[in-house]
Amino acid sequence: MKKISEKFMSASGFSLAELLAALTIGAMVLVAVLSIYGRVETSAAAVSQRLEGSRLPAEVLQLICEDLDEIIISGESTKVTIENKFDNLFPTARLEILKTVYDSKDQPQVFEKIVWQSSYDYESDVPGLALYRSHSGIRLEDKLLDAKKEDWERELFVPVCTGLTFFKIQVPRAEDLLERWVGNALPPGIVVTISFAEPFKTVSGTFDVPEEEKYTRTIAVDRTRKIRFALIKQETKEQPDDESGRADEDTQDANDTQEQPEQQLK
Helix, strand or coil: CHHHHHHHHCCCCCCHHHHHHHHHHHHHHHHHHHHHHHHHHHHHHHHHHHHHHHHHHHHHHHHHHHHHHHHCCCCCCEEEEEEEEEECCEEEEEEEEEEEEECCCCCEEEEEEEEEEEEECCCCCCCCEEEEEEEECHHHCCHHHHCCCCHHHHCCEEEEEEEECEEEEEEEECCEEECEECCCCCCCEEEEEEECCCCEECCCCCEECCHHHCEEEEEECCCCCCCCCCCCCCCCCCCCHHHHHHHHHHHHHHHHHHHHHHHHHC
16 A cells, blocks of 8 residues: 555656746637637638628619619600708718600600619618618509508608718719709719718718729610711802912012922032
């Protein structure tokens, strides 16, 4: 028994210093691994956010383009109205596409009406805009159900997305961009600009976003319209006889003047 107890007492093990050193090294390795993982996760989140941030504006612009392509067929019965303003210092816009038809009594009826409109989002914790879309008209009318609907139910605005910080619709005219368009004539095109970037305050006190964070798309309106061409005939005017004679004399004098230096060289 004495020999067995002496054997256990003489067995070697880790000292307190070695144990602390091992724990310190393990903690350092763990911190390094977690730090690298955090950086990779942050980079992946940034890339994903960048992709999502560019995809959503492209989808919104595509929806607006499809609405214009579907409803605008002829300029005679279609009307486009554009208005830009500021809502709580954020740039907002409203686009209305209205197409009318005439019934048997020659009375105008709203065949289809699409409205894109942005307004300040009061329900969000972050200051910004919300984008809405409305689609109404007799094209979608159900006479059995719509007859009992109220006016606000006939033109219901559906939220498309939130978090906008910039939304503007303009009309190109020569070298300028018009902020407002009214009237029966269709605009030649529409320039839609949208952004979800962090806004900054301008000198005038309104909000704006960096130019590189804006997504812009130019949409042609009524591509089937007939373009009128004007051919201009160029007329050649004949000079009078006296003028032609003077021209010949001037030409002969010029030739004689050029020959004089050659004679002097000889």
